[in-house]
Amino acid sequence: MGHAHDGIYQRHYQNDVVDVDIVAAVLEKPSDERSMRLLGHVSLTRDPNAPTSLTLAQRRQLSSKPEIRAAKEGWLQSTKAIRRDFVTLSKARKLAQETPELRTRLSEHDKLFRTYKKILTKDETDELQSLQAEYFQTLGSTCLENQYTGQEEADGPTPATFAFSERQGLARLLFPAPYETPSYDDQIQNSAQIVRLLCALCGRRDSQRPRRAKQKCDQLDSPPAQDPNPNDCFIDTCPEIFPIVFPGTQRLFCLGDDSLAPEIRTHCFKNSFLLTRHVQNQHLNHLAPSLAFVCPHPHCQVTRVECLDASHFKIHALNVHNIVHSP
CATH class of the missing domain: 1.10.287 (Helix Hairpins)
Structure with a gap:
């Protein structure tokens, strides 16, 4: 019966409703002590049907x-x-x-x-x-009218339900219908989708991620480094880790910076405007306007794909990597 604002309760509710409807009708002129006990049991924090803001x-x-x-x-x-x-x-x-x-x-x-x-x-x-x-x-009159006519009290606002779409997707993929027999390609796609959904679900309550990658300490007693196998797939140039074609809001400069944490390198903006502002302010403005530079994508750095200027870089990002920068 109360309200979030105690001043509203004192001005508009206590005198008209509590004193008249409850005190006089139920307790028949009680003492001050009984009145204070009664008011102590009245909720002063919430009335779900009371207006709290203008529509x-x-x-x-x-x-x-x-x-x-x-x-x-x-x-x-x-x-x-x-x-x-x-x-x-x-x-x-x-x-x-x-x-x-x-x-x-x-x-x-x-x-x-x-x-x-x-x-x-x-x-x-x-x-x-x-x-x-x-x-x-x-x-008070509204409650009495509803009681006399047999109408139910008006429900308060429906509480917000936080439904996670990731849980629904995981339940559908982990517990499929018994009559469904997916093919081998569908099983691979479902497994990849399960990993994505688990990462997205864990990210909702994830702690703050590090900005920089962890630095490796020098080990004095480590064995001598062996020559790498040319058939091995390095993480920076592996097409499965860093593919050539990305979603339209991937940050190429951050992707090519191996000093950043993996979560920061693979972060995508929600629209091309934020991507363009970040690339222009944080990367392109620090480059010489008349000096060519190598595309920051890890694969392009290995193959030495050069961009003549910022406009050439944006065209290359659109045609090769499917990344759109706002004009």
């Missing part, structure tokens, strides 16, 4: 008020004017350190934004408090 429709209706629209329009017009003159607000703030007039202009812009947020926040708070007051004031 999207209520926010849209609230933002259509004339004073809020006027405040927002003034702030947007000021923002457009500054961007038209200085491209971005950050550049304008850097120039404002040397120009008093621009500093005054930016202070007025910030004042318009604070005014807009103040009006919007105040109206949202007042609207939410009015909804909460209406809910708690009509709660």
